[in-house]
Amino acid sequence: MARNDQVDVVVVGSGAGGAPVAMSLAESGARVVVLEKGKYYSIRDFTHDEIAICRRNFFVPYLGDDPHTIRKNGAIDSKPTREGWTSQCVGGATVHMSGFTYRLKEQDLRLKTLTGGIAGADIADWPITLEELVPFYDLAEAAIGVSGIAGINPFDAPRRPFPLPPMRPHPTALLVDEAARSLGFHPFPTPRAIVSSAYGTRPPCNYCGLCGDYGCENGSKSSTLASLLPRAEATGRCEIRSECMVSRVLVDDTDTAIGVEYIDRRGELQAVYARTVVIAASAIESARLLLMSADSQHRDGIANSSGLVGKNLTFSSFGKGTGIFDRQAIVAKLGPKNMSLPFLLRSVQDDYWIPDAGLGMPKGGTYNFLLHHPNPINAAVRLATDSDWAVFGQPLKDRMQSYFHEEVWVEFEVFGEFLPWKGCYVDLDPVTKDRWNLPVARINLQNHPVEIEVNKWLTARGLDILNAIKPTAKEVKPWTWGGTTFHLQHGTCRFGKDPAHSVLDPSCQAHDVKNLYVTDGSFMPTSGAVPATPTILANSFRVARHIRDKLA
Amino acid sequence: MAIMETLELHRRTLLKGLAGVACVGLWPACRLKDRKPTSPGWLARLPPDRVAALGAATEAILPGARAAGALLFIDYWMQQEMVENMAHMLDIGAIMLNRVAQVEHQAVFAECSIEQQAHVLGIFQKNAVDETLAKVRRGPAKASRFDARGFFERLVTLTLESYLGEPKYGGNKDKVGWHFIGWKHCWWSPKHIGTLIDADPRLPY
Numbered sequence: 141m142a143r144n145d146q147v148d149v150v151v152v153g154s155g156a157g158g159a160p161v162a163m164s165l166a167e168s169g170a171r172v173v174v175l176e177k178g179k180y181y182s183i184r185d186f187t188h189d190e191i192a193i194c195r196r197n198f199f200v201p202y203l204g205d206d207p208h209t210i211r212k213n214g215a216i217d218s219k220p221t222r223e224g225w226t227s228q229c230v231g232g233a234t235v236h237m238s239g240f241t242y243r244l245k246e247q248d249l250r251l252k253t254l255t256g257g258i259a260g261a262d263i264a265d266w267p268i269t270l271e272e273l274v275p276f277y278d279l280a281e282a283a284i285g286v287s288g289i290a291g292i293n294p295f296d297a298p299r300r301p302f303p304l305p306p307m308r309p310h311p312t313a314l315l316v317d318e319a320a321r322s323l324g325f326h327p328f329p330t331p332r333a334i335v336s337s338a339y340g341t342r343p344p345c346n347y348c349g350l351c352g353d354y355g356c357e358n359g360s361k362s363s364t365l366a367s368l369l370p371r372a373e374a375t376g377r378c379e380i381r382s383e384c385m386v387s388r389v390l391v392d393d394t395d396t397a398i399g400v401e402y403i404d405r406r407g408e409l410q411a412v413y414a415r416t417v418v419i420a421a422s423a424i425e426s427a428r429l430l431l432m433s434a435d436s437q438h439r440d441g442i443a444n445s446s447g448l449v450g451k452n453l454t455f456s457s458f459g460k461g462t463g464i465f466d467r468q469a470i471v472a473k474l475g476p477k478n479m480s481l482p483f484l485l486r487s488v489q490d491d492y493w494i495p496d497a498g499l500g501m502p503k504g505g506t507y508n509f510l511l512h513h514p515n516p517i518n519a520a521v522r523l524a525t526d527s528d529w530a531v532f533g534q535p536l537k538d539r540m541q542s543y544f545h546e547e548v549w550v551e552f553e554v555f556g557e558f559l560p561w562k563g564c565y566v567d568l569d570p571v572t573k574d575r576w577n578l579p580v581a582r583i584n585l586q587n588h589p590v591e592i593e594v595n596k597w598l599t600a601r602g603l604d605i606l607n608a609i610k611p612t613a614k615e616v617k618p619w620t621w622g623g624t625t626f627h628l629q630h631g632t633c634r635f636g637k638d639p640a641h642s643v644l645d646p647s648c649q650a651h652d653v654k655n656l657y658v659t660d661g662s663f664m665p666t667s668g669a670v671p672a673t674p675t676i677l678a679n680s681f682r683v684a685r686h687i688r689d690k691l692a
Numbered sequence: 693m694a695i696m697e698t699l700e701l702h703r704r705t706l707l708k709g710l711a712g713v714a715c716v717g718l719w720p721a722c723r724l725k726d727r728k729p730t731s732p733g734w735l736a737r738l739p740p741d742r743v744a745a746l747g748a749a750t751e752a753i754l755p756g757a758r759a760a761g762a763l764l765f766i767d768y769w770m771q772q773e774m775v776e777n778m779a780h781m782l783d784i785g786a787i788m789l790n791r792v793a794q795v796e797h798q799a800v801f802a803e804c805s806i807e808q809q810a811h812v813l814g815i816f817q818k819n820a821v822d823e824t825l826a827k828v829r830r831g832p833a834k835a836s837r838f839d840a841r842g843f844f845e846r847l848v849t850l851t852l853e854s855y856l857g858e859p860k861y862g863g864n865k866d867k868v869g870w871h872f873i874g875w876k877h878c879w880w881s882p883k884h885i886g887t888l889i890d891a892d893p894r895l896p897y
Contacts (some may be wrong), residue, residue, distance in 0.1 A: 168791060189857075189858045190857060190858075191853055191854075191857040191858060192858070202773075222720055240793075287736060289897045292897065306897050309895055311894070311895070313895060314894055329897045387800070456821055475892075486752065514778060516856040516869075516870075516873055517852055517856045517857060519855050520855075520856060521848075521849055521852055524848050524852070528817075529817050529841075529844065529848060530814075531816055532753045532754070532810075532813060532817075533752055533753065533754075533755065533806070533810050533813075534755055536753070536754060536757070537754055537755055540872070540873065541872075544872075544873040545874055603833040
């Protein structure tokens with residue numbers, strides 16, 4: 141396709157929000173252009189070079205090049221930060237995700253009704269039901285390939301079987317199961333967006349363990365790069381243009397989206413005109429794009445008559461604890477078999493809804509048990525930071541010897557509700573520009589006190605499970621609670637039926653701008669207490685069906 | 693020791709510089725495995741006493757790190773874009789290491805004993821450099837702009853990266869770091885791991 145061209149659909153972003161729309165519409169006959177800011181990596185680019193991939197700018201840009209800025213807890217001045225970026229490449233955050241694939245629950249979509257509201261928080265019910273989403277969860281899981289086993293978690297809604305059997309866990313999962321059950325919990329195998337056996341042309345996982353923060357060199361992780369985008373391109377009707385930074389959504393005098401402007405890899409300004417414009421650049425970047433598209437008729441940005449673009453930014457409330465176990469004691473109990481496996485694969489959702497806990501809200505969260513990430517540099521740096529950097533020299537080397545040869549670290553992460561409220565939003569930084577001379581997104585971060593309280597409670601419960609594991613841990617300690625998982629982001633263009641209180645309608649089309657859709661996590665009025673990637677995928681398939689019917 | 697390290701840096705820089713000409717301007721767009729240092733070594737431009745201080749500090753942070761190529765690793769990364777501020781921090785940090793060592797032990801850092809070096813680094817870790825230097829400064833103590841704690845954290849991180857990272861960046865010589873932590877982990881070559889997996893009847897799922 142030539143530049144300045146006319147297509148049916150232009151999609152900004154190629155991750156969980158963009159790829160399902162691109163694939164679905166291309167397969168239904170539409171001509172689609174996908175504009176992706178990042179590079180188009182192939183699996184040959186995905187090495188196990190921890191420095192290049194995880195600690196430099198392979199996925200996340202350098203501060204001096206392309207920053208976000210952040211103001212924490214009401215600070216006046218903002219500081220450049222790398223927080224809030226997801227991977228900048230074709231496939232987006234799905235390329236470097238860990239792939240924990242939980243579905244939302246009914247409570248997630250009805251939090252306001254079920255609670256009657258939470259003081260200070262601006263929660264809203266979703267304008268669709270879980271029943272409406274379920275078929276698209278099924279569709280998304282089948283399309284990308286998800287491994288798991290249905291019917292074990294009593295807190296899950298009834299569902300059809302997973303497309304693939306569960307991944308193989310490390311034997312220590314036995315100990316977590318025993319400990320959790322002894323306390324009355326119901327552990328279940330963590331569903332993963334990784335193919336546990338051959339799936340189409342993709343080979344099964346080779347259990348290298350380097351999922352989170354890495355691209356999968358095996359093609360087994362179910363990124364959109366490995367699963368959906370090849371199908372989209374195979375239609376011959378979907379073109380993916382990488383290294384293209386979209387700078388403006390074009391809107392005509394009738395408030396209809398007609399295309400986008402973008403800066404290509406040579407730095408030249410280009411445009412694509414389309415009957416439908418879909419924005420899926422991440423909750424932070426999509427809001428930024430709508431705000432950057434301001435003009436004389438839309439001084440506060442487009443699709444923003446409600447004033448809510450960028451508001452109600454939510455992440456995932458984060459807590460983490462670590463149990464350090466003696467490797468020999470574990471081997472003595474379980475034997476040496478399969479001790480090289482990298483995944484623990486156990487989750488607990490007994491505390492997802494906790495009205496009797498006496499906390500500021502009845503919404504709890506998910507415990508995800510896992511082994512410490514196998515990255516050696518990350519581990520060694522953590523050994524230093526855990527001592528406030530006071531351990532160095534021979535004591536540090538001794539500590540490394542112990543960690544790598546004598547210990548097993550069992551950890552849990554808490555995914556908790558991150559409450560939308562006035563303290564957390566994204567806007568345009570009035571000073572800092574990126575390498576295209578565009579104003580960067582400024583994250584204004586303040587955690588709602590109730591969410592911190594709940595997360596602290598959940599983290600303590602997770603520590604109880606670690607403490608119940610036999611053989612007893614050498615040490616059990618919290619790592620953090622009440623924190624923020626920045627790469628899980630939502631809410632900046634919430635959907636709803638009332639244009640005065642939402643940016644998007646229930647089909648994720650902008651109330652104010654015809655033919656403009658937003659399909660990343662922006663649409664979510666509440667965060668849920670699980671990573672949102674499968675929900676974003678499912679919703680994107682749902683919106684794609686709406687657009688398909690409309691185009692027809 | 694410092695002179696030998698400096699000469700080695702010059703030699704390797706010259707050899708790699710010839711091969712690296714083709715990559716000029718492509719960073720960071722070029723494929724990672726194609727990257728090579730492209731300009732005269734950063735450390736080669738520093739006075740030998742500062743190079744010696746940094747080398748000794750890496751060794752004091754992690755015994756064996758200097759022999760594994762910590763300085764070559766640091767030199768490589770300080771030549772890349774986006775790290776100018778970091779390079780400046782290391783340069784000033786090397787000066788401050790020597791100053792604090794002189795105040796505390798009447799010797800430059802590289803000539804201090806292991807225990808003395810640990811003591812000096814502890815002052816950086818506690819962010820107490822200004823107070824230490826104030827002991828010999830005339831007039832009232834004043835805060836410097838030097839971020840001693842930040843320098844220390846950065847140097848620890850670079851040292852650990854050099855010891856456990858890909859050898860192609862100059863550190864982890866002969867993969868000594870990977871030998872140290874054991875080869876049973878699999879982050880560099882996962883292909884054989886699939887063969888290790890058998891069903892475990894104790895785990896029904």
